[in-house]
Amino acid sequence: MHDLADEFVLFCHITSGLPDTKYPRLLLEKGGATFPHLAFLNARGNLVTVHRGAHTLADFQASGRAATRLLALRPRVEAGDAEAAIDLLLVELELGSVPLDEARRRISVLGPIPEDKRPTLQALLFDREVFERVRSHGSPQERRKVAQDFAGCYREGKVPRAREPRVAFYFAILPYAEELQDASLYEAVLTDLRATVHCSPAHQASLRRATRTLKELKTRAESAR
Numbered sequence: 158m159h160d161l162a163d164e165f166v167l168f169c170h171i172t173s174g175l176p177d178t179k180y181p182r183l184l185l186e187k188g189g190a191t192f193p194h195l196a197f198l199n200a201r202g203n204l205v206t207v208h209r210g211a212h213t214l215a216d217f218q219a220s221g222r223a224a225t226r227l228l229a230l231r232p233r234v235e236a237g238d239a240e241a242a243i244d245l246l247l248v249e250l251e252l253g254s255v256p257l258d259e260a261r262r263r264i265s266v267l268g269p270i271p272e273d274k275r276p277t278l279q280a281l282l283f284d285r286e287v288f289e290r291v292r293s294h295g296s297p298q299e300r301r302k303v304a305q306d307f308a309g310c311y312r313e314g315k316v317p318r319a320r321e322p323r324v325a326f327y328f329a330i331l332p333y334a335e336e337l338q339d340a341s342l343y344e345a346v347l348t349d350l351r352a353t354v355h356c357s358p359a360h361q362a363s364l365r366r367a368t369r370t371l372k373e374l375k376t377r378a379e380s381a382r
């Protein structure tokens with residue numbers, strides 16, 4: 158964390174739940190529900206943004222720098238700077254702090270998007286769409302439709318840019334590929350998933366299960382020949 162302290166003033170709060178502790182509701186007040194939780198505050202202690210990425214130094218720094226950009230852009234937007242309004246939306250999408258419907262509404266009133274910013278905007282919108290569709294908790298039929306759509310995007314080479322929605326995207330496709338008995342699709346997605354999560358302890362059990370499933374799919378495919 159030393160590198161992070163070079164750029165930001167660090168404050169650690171222990172949410173103990175014990176009586177007579179200072180700031181007992183600070184976690185909830187700053188956008189948290191579980192811990193560890195990282196939030197970026199301004200000089201007055203007001204919430205700027207919540208970190209939603211992986212818990213790595215590089216991801217912490219990326220969220221912190223995006224929070225710094227937010228603080229710099231907001232006064233320009235309030236002053237009527239149209240270009241800053243576009244940049245602000247891009248940063249908020251990067252941080253995952255604006256819902257997809259709200260982002261689309263704002264795009265409709267922003268005016269023409271500069272050509273050089275359109276690819277980034279489309280990629281960020283896709284990331285947000287994936288995130289929201291995965292979190293929608295629909296019926297089994299709806300979840301299958303989501304997985305089917307994601308599989309179609311994957312076959313076209315369209316995958317989320319940010320790590321969190323990309324991991325969710327891959328995990329959503331795997332059961333669909335298993336249902337189809339498509340060992341090739343399953344293996345390709347699993348390979349990309351491994352490359353994305355690397356050695357993250359949180360995903361090792363799921364990766365082991367997926368590896369066993371892939372082996373079973375290959376065995377069935379061989380038997381069917």
